[in-house]
Amino acid sequence: MFVFACAGCGARLTIPLSQVALPAHAHQTYGNGIQLPALMESGTFAVEPEPWGPPWRRWQEIDPGEAAARGVHAPVHVLSDGAPGSIVIAPGDTRGTVLVPEAGDGYCCGLGRGDGPNMACEACGLPVASRIDDCSVWQAVWLAPDAVHRLPVDDGDAVLSWAELLAEGKGTPPIEPVTRWGSPRGLDHSWSWSPQWEAAAGRALAHLLAASDGRPVTVPHGLIADVFQRALDALLPAGQPARRALLAGPGLPAPDTGADIILVPAHPQTGELWSPAAPDAWAHSVPLPFGVWRWMAFPEPDLRRPASGLMPDGVLRDHPPAPLPHYPFRADSGTFRHTLARLPAVRSPWLREILANVTHHKHAALF
Secondary structure (H helix, E strand, C coil), X not given: CEEXXXXXXXXXXXXXXXXXXXXXXXXXXXXXXXXXXXXXXXXXXXXXXXXCCCCEEEHHHCCHHHHHHCCCCCCCCEEECCCEEXXXXXXXXXXXXXXXXXXXXXXXXXXXXXXXXXXXXXXXXXXXXXXECCCCECEEEEECCCCEEEEECXXXXXXXXHHHHHHHCCCCCCEEEEEXXXXXXXXXXXXXXXXXXXXXXXXXXXXXXXXXXXXXXXXXXXXXXXXXXXHHHHHCCXXXXXXXEEECCCCCCCCCCCCCEEEEEECCCCCCECCCCCHHHCCEEEEEEHHHHHHXXXXXXXXXXXXXXXXXXXXXXXXXXXXXXXXXXXXXXXHHHHHHCCCHHHHCHHHHHHHHCHHHHHHCCCC
């Protein structure tokens, strides 16, 4: 485990934290006026390897060779000129910091990232972090990598095996109550497709298209088809032999060697992808966050409304199952754009055209 300390005076700025993989929804913007919870679980941190945050440069100002060297292979709206390695933590895990409200932006419903840190070290005043809690973004504190030091406080945390992760039983439900600001009645709750699932699908869809080689792709019937098949059918040409994508991972039978693509879990601590015993038998592995993958692999029937009040943890009320959303599943367009622009396959003209037409596809309700 680690704590993060001020680079100016050495004061500790966080509780002890364990490193985990950066969530797929880390930079997601979801809906309009939505109140999202904390991005990170308390006691954890993740690192953004790319530069992220101000100052920003528009694509027209960037040499294509420079962008390619940074792993960006297609036009994007802006690229960050900030320092790589920003550290994201849960807001409640900070210590010894003070908010500098005038340094932030946003203010639709809260703080945005602005032009630089809006939190300072309480001891010496050095700007050290950005508090984010505006509507439609995940609440988080992003520590500036050049303003903090990482200090080990013990021997570290053991990396769980795939079997141990399965035994924990932590899956991410595909449907959840989402809260909207601005209702005449105050906070307005509705049951919607999970924002985490939409971000996970945006990332996976980009990988599926890149692995398709411009041919149709089929996925198994059921929830997986609800998530991917409509977009795959709309974005890929028909009339050619289809490539088969299957779900694979720990606890499942060995995938059919006739499959062209496998959808596999990413380890929640390390980010590494699960690999089959004979990895060379499959040309393409498509990543899914472990919680989303687990629910696809081992769905829990009749998702019910959670208990509240004084009832014990884990007890469910005797209510009907949670209602299904009234609209088809749509992958997150921002995560899709971000991922596809960073895959070398996007140099292909047909994939470049899909990327350029994401706004049109949003109007067609694919995203």
